[in-house]
Amino acid sequence: MNEIGLIGLGNIGGGMCKRLLDRGIAVVGFDVSSEAANAAAELGAKIEPSPGAVAQRVDVVVTSLPNPAIVRDVYLGSGGLVAKARRGSTLIETSTIDPHTIRHVAEAAAAAGVDILDVALSGEPPQAILGELVFQVGGADDLIDRHLDLLQVLAKKINRTGGIGTAKTVKLVNNLMSLGNVAVAAEAFVLGVKCGMEPKRLYDILSVSGGRSAHFISGFQKVIEGEYRASFKTSLALKDINLILDLAKEEHYAVQLAPVIASLYRNAVEQGLGEDNFTSVVKGYEATAGIQVGTSR
Template structure:
């Protein structure tokens, strides 16, 4: 495999990043890793990774630099800040940026990378930790096509569906569009289930019949069994939902397009977070609607105190 002959750097070993790094390591790819948390780095080192002391050092020791980070500001700091990637990057290197960020940040970093003879690809991923663990993510790629082809083999190790979209920022736009659909889908389904249960229907029976109807969706089928069980352990946190919708709204302002439903959804997720559920799964937004309606959408098999 060509990719195994190239030294890969990986920055950001959080919930998603450490799983992607682990998949690469188990497939035999040599990694240099960096994270602000020593315990995350040490976990990767035990699997065979080499430790770096900064993002700059990662770039100095790598031909391909991958990153998975929480916010656009974190991405900008890692690439453009002091001891950042672009201080150590070599001509011909390829950046694979996997975070959910705005297109403007990607374009800014891509332009600076190009000045140093390097390529930048925005490659945000879709799918939770369970998909990252199995190397079954969906990846949306924006940037130079030849640069994409040069690292496609690496992307296909962590992604089951790898989609080249177009110019720099195109991957970010698709990811934001995907998250708008997913996050609003959860809200609509939550409101509908609260309505049905408040009207006297059994939550299990309602879910089962809706799951055969025209209103069902992948996210309804995948997420709401956990809601019925009262399981709000974070696969994708409510506060990350707020972050992503905020990015989408900021970009919509630049495009001068109204997004009234996204604005309302953003507010509802913020209200749910304000009740202390920000670190819970984003499906916990249903708890806000339940509290306002005086009902809980839970399976009869689930304890009444969830």
């Protein structure tokens, strides 16, 4: 690993950039945000003026981008990664997008003699910096093996999911579970407090009970402290649940709970909570119940 390209130097991409540099791996990067690009440059990354310019310099490019439309533009646009990547190089796509988009990208890349790995990640910026992300990886086993050293620098656990598109599928169905867990926990927790339970005592009991989830344990301690600083923004939760609804529609699968979950996060965003942590769905239930479960801040 001489140099790795990195497109998208924001929260997760910036964390991966620092991780690579800390391990002595040179990074050639790009971000539309001058602030993100400058922060990466201060860490020691070399910054190029476009994704295509990055692809022309390296044999492996990792992308961490906001949504499917931007992924399509970066990969398939004029002067994008597929057009400019070296023949025989590998593009590793880690964004939260739908499986149809990554399959379309992979088809175009294959026609250009470029390999694609479909990666979905779990974790937050601190885990990215420490190389403690969890990767779901879709693609040919021999291609995964070829890049295993790089993947293991960035992730503490790597799950092989199958062909291209499978990692994005796992990510979206896992996010449906996670967003549903938090929404149900919010409804239940506010009900418990409405019935007279003291919030801290209720949290202590529920956090060791059968209905608990990882997000309840990590997130609702902060809820009762009135802390909604985002580790995962409500606006991103809404983006993901909309991707899930789109995927279900494309697959002619009649989801029943997902539209309800989507409405809760949509309402939270419309109430101005998009930049808060996705546990902010609690606030809608607080308003309905006429109570507050957390300390005011």
